Amino acid sequence: MTQSDNSPGRSNQEYLLIAKNIKKYFPIKMSSKVMTHRIPLKAVDDVSLIIKRGEVIGLVGESGCGKTTLGKLLINLISPSEGYLVFNPSEELVKDLGKDESVEEKEFRDASMYNLNKRKMRQLRRKMQIVFQDPYSSLDPRYLIKDIIAEPLLSFGIRKDEAYSRSSNLLREVGLSDDFVNRYPHQLSGGQRQRVAIARALALNPEFMVLDEPTSALDVSVQAQVLNLLENLRKKHNLTILFITHNMIVARHICNRIYVMYLGKIVEEARTEDLFAKPMHPYTVALLSSVPIPNPKTKRSRVILEGDVPSPITKPRGCSFHTRCKFAFEKCGWTSGEIVESMNYILDPTRNTVLETLPALSVMEVIDENRLKISYFGSLSQEQGETIKEVINKERREGKIRSLFGISSISLENGSILINVFESIRDPVLLTSDIEHLVACWLYEEKNSSAGSIIERA
Amino acid sequence: MSGMNTILKVEDLKTQFVSWNGLVKALDGISFEIRSGECLGLVGETGCGKSVTALSIMNLIPETSGAVTGGKITFEDYNLVETQMAACKVIQTKTKPRLKVRRSKIKENSRKMNKIRGGMLSMIFQEPMTTLNPVMTIGEQITDVLYAHQISELTQRIIARKSITEEELRVIYKHCVEGNDLKFLFDFVDLNNGLKGIVPQIEFIINRKDITNYRKKKMISDLFDKDRSVPTQINRLKVWKSIRVPRFLPPLLKQEAEKVAIELLSKVSIPEPTKVIIQYPHELSGGMRQRVVIAIAIACNPHLLIADEPTTALDVTTQAQILDIIKDLKNIHSMSILFITHDLGVISDISDKVAVMYAGNIVEMAYTENLFERPKHPYTQGLLKSIPVYEQKKTELAAIPGSVPNLVHPPEGCRFNPRCDHVMEICRTTKPVMTEVEENHSVACWLYSKKEEK
């Protein structure tokens, strides 16, 4: 469980939503030469979070990191592979949080939204709503605006005339005049459509609202209008909002607390001010520094990440960020496969004159995740083995090639080099490094909370 | 930057589209110019005509939907819109506007433009997946462009390698790598005209950051070709300038094109380019694809590169990588760039000069720092205020009320007048013209023109 609930004596009224170990795996068909088999695409991988009443939570990350999937899971629009989600948790459940594993597990199972029957779920539905990213596909092209807004009301058995009068009230509330009532969505601009989508979400008077990139399809000037509108509506209706976005500037503007996601996992959680003032996870640092700021005068030291986000199907072992991390070290979960490439680079005799005397490199064989065998044409002598070790150790000391940190030992066996890799015990977990600032990174886990920001370390 | 001669000059460009609802006045007389080695940022909201500007320059407006109806685009010595305007005209009939297309002129125009497009003038599009052909490998796609425009350059490279001596290479290495004096190379080549093709090859090796000098030395000395005989086919292609690719290319040329493709890919920092050239677009990630698109765009050393929202479809971290590459192109290879985006952050990062567009007009143009520091036009001011500030948290954003006008029936006078806070009587009737209010800072707004009159 996350440990942000460390101050005792809070009433349960404070908590709106508790998610525990939510996982969502999509089976992906992979066909090899012989047969097809399914492997899981871990879209959301073991996420736990707590949302308090009245908060605006930001969920940021790059495309494909699973933030939209998580958003939909949190309002039970899709069902998870595993995990529990409790909406409006009871007092007992909050009290038992983090005390006894088995008791907690049972209570969660009983209260979980995913285990509710259809009728109860339908009643809960009206308390949580979603606004989608693309205003062009989120409104049915064959419906009038008034029908679109009235539809959720009608489906909960509200009388027709009342539903329609409510719908025109809602339209006014989102800043659209009455003459929009009898129009079709295609007659509206992107910003106006997004307002209609917000009005529809508000129709059932929800407590919790998931906004899935509501402004990313809009222009800057319209984005500002929508953000202002959301802020006003939040105050007026006492909403709790989960704001999913890839735009850090917008997240900073509107959110109280931010979760940073990378490849299906939450890597950092903090209050907005803390996150921007002192980002801890190397990924967050890179993310923040690559945000283009519309001010040519601010000169920042930019951390430009190398490479691309790995595919969620073949996630890296250990901390999934370690392949791009500038601070990765021994523990981060290197595999022998990742070391092969850098070995190829280092052991290139044209690059390193010392190696020119050696016989030609024959093959690099990945024995398993933790072992790598490098054989040469003809067996190596003890001396030659030492030379290679030295070359590798030298590069490792220089620290430019991070993957070399994964090597635990190099030995000479039967005339070829055998490289062992540190075995990773587990993935890094979200841990408190400051008050209400959680980060999932070995850098901080190792030195506990006294690590300090990595900017200072660098 | 290096030279300050104007490379592209757009004067009073007007482009219109024929739509279901009437005539869309997408561009309403815009003018700007780009000097060589300069990066002009064109910024504006959706539908303001940024992309139409790029398409008009490239002559890529589909003749079934619209046409350039006025103005002049001068790119180096060419007038780009002359034949295009003759080929396709908008005629206003009683009920509906229509397009009148003359097929013969279209052919003439495309023949003329094909020489310029891809060679001297090239473009990067927003969506890298649709720009690349899914059934051709990356290598094939790059070499295709090279065959179309660069055959004489490719042959020159081969011939240069065959005529340069080992001694000369040693001298070049000594001066250029050890002495760190690239100028020597150019002087050296100026003396021996047959060696022109060696320049990009050596430049490429020297500019590489990932290898040691020892390796550079080896690579440079490897350029020496023991086989000194130049095949007659190659010699014949030496002066090839046509865009029609000869049916049978000598295999030597194909190998050379592949080498150039690898050079290009490593220029845009693609790791392991030898692997990438035999891959298909779907095997690459979005960022990688966009790099390949850039590599194709710069394959023929274009004099002007038009980048139409090249980073919009990408994530921020990938965007930073791509922006870095484009910056390198500008700084190291001193390429002139027209950078189109809706993101003010990106524009402030990359461009020297910014032109702000609104509803088919350029409303303000200035050097980047001036524009962000002292925006003059109410629209620019509003735009800058409506972005959340990164450095501190604000409670309320100052949004511009209303939305972008419909360009079939744009507002009379200044097109911004229905949304403007400072609207005056004259704004509703007469269109303001660009006036220079400060040095190199011009605005199209009556607020400033009036002051001058007084």
Place this chain on the structure above:
Amino acid sequence: MVGANGWYLKSGSPRLNNFKTTFKLLLRNPGSAIGLIVVILYVAVAVIDQVYPRLLGITTDINTMTTNFTHPVPVPPSWLHNFSNWSLPFGTTFPGIDLFQAIIKSIRIDLSFSVAVVAGGCIIGIILGLYSAFFGKWLDQLIMRLTDIFFSIPFLVLAIAAGFFLGRSLEILAIVLILVWWPTYARVVRGQTLSVKEMSYVEAAKSSGVNNFRIMFKHILPNTMAPVIVQVSFDLATMILLLAMLDFIGFTPANAYLPELGYLASVGYGYAAIGDWWTLVFPGLTILLLALSMNLLGDGLRDAFDPRLRR
């Protein structure tokens, strides 16, 4: 249509499913306009024949052709000899049937048969396709394998077999054809549903507690109709041709004097060989014109539903 603030450029294009726009686009193409007019004419003839046959000069039973065994040999069209005489515009065919009246009667029978088959197949196909795509998983597998099975049955063999065992009536023929015709619609609707299902307005409806039935029939179905309508217009022509063909090869319904174009053509085929050309030409032309115009209409509809045309 311009709002107070004006609207966004892109949204200026008309809505994909706007009836008026579709109609306008349809009439823009001369081929499909002619097709539409001819089809309307045929339908009008069929309706009048059903409602008020006197208007077309039919005074006898509309479900059988009136025979005249006293003059069974075909008589050529009356205007051939005397241009002002239009009493027998198409002449007669064996056995003394007035060809004009017979063709008018058979248009109604043929049209109603093809409409019944297509409507039946369409409804079954739409419902199964919709359920299959919406619920997915095993139901999808089941229905799709079912369509595969029905696709693999040669309908001609099935129709003849059914006629042999169950009796040769139009109703049985219709049922048999419906059985082999629904899978086309099921596939079309399933494909469309799979893409519409992913639209976020469907998800939005789900999240606001709208029940599945309403989502399926109110949100998804209307947005999948465009290709179905095109398919229908092609299939109506196919059905008429099919019935005519079955009748021509001798799979005649039990009622020997049922007015039916294929039967008329088959009778005429024999007489045309000995010089009575009108007995074959007029029924044949009627079929040809109907099938052609329906196909033209279908082509026009397909183009009109193409979003690229609506810029």
